[in-house]
Amino acid sequence: MEYITIYSGDDQAEISIIKHLLEEHNIDYNLLGEATAASAGIGATGNMGMRIQVPEKEIDRTKQILKDNGFLGEIKKGRAERRKDPKLSKWMFIFLAALVLIIVSFLIMWFMNPS
Numbered sequence: 001m002e003y004i005t006i007y008s009g010d011d012q013a014e015i016s017i018i019k020h021l022l023e024e025h026n027i028d029y030n031l032l033g034e035a036t037a038a039s040a041g042i043g044a045t046g047n048m049g050m051r052i053q054v055p056e057k058e059i060d061r062t063k064q065i066l067k068d069n070g071f072l073g074e075i076k077k078g079r080a081e082r083r084k085d086p087k088l089s090k091w092m093f094i095f096l097a098a099l100v101l102i103i104v105s106f107l108i109m110w111f112m113n114p115s
Contacts, residue, residue, distance in 0.1 A: 003030050003053035006062050007071065010049040014071070018052055021065055029054050 007018055015031070022029045033050040054062045066072045 002056050004056055004059055005032075005051045005053050006059065007066060008049050008051040012050070015050050015052065017069075018066065018071060021069060022052070022054070022062065025061070025065055027054055027058050027062055027065075 007015075009015060015034075019029070019031065030053040031050060032053065063072060
């Protein structure tokens, strides 16, 4: 039985969800690159990432399951657009920096007070 790579990525949470979906539908699979990803501690950095392979006869069924659950198709496009426009995180960083400056100024005034 020949196995074909159906999904690859370095996000361990996504891979875990896909593994669960395949087990739930009784689809046999191989997971390649998991040991390398675990040893790196930050995903499969420096290699091809983790790859899920399924038997050749299960390709169409697996693709449909992954598509129904948002792992194939338009989800990649949405994720790319969301990552390009991080305005909220920029403002959150500015707010936190201002908050730190205010706290530091209060601490300096408190410790410099002679009484």
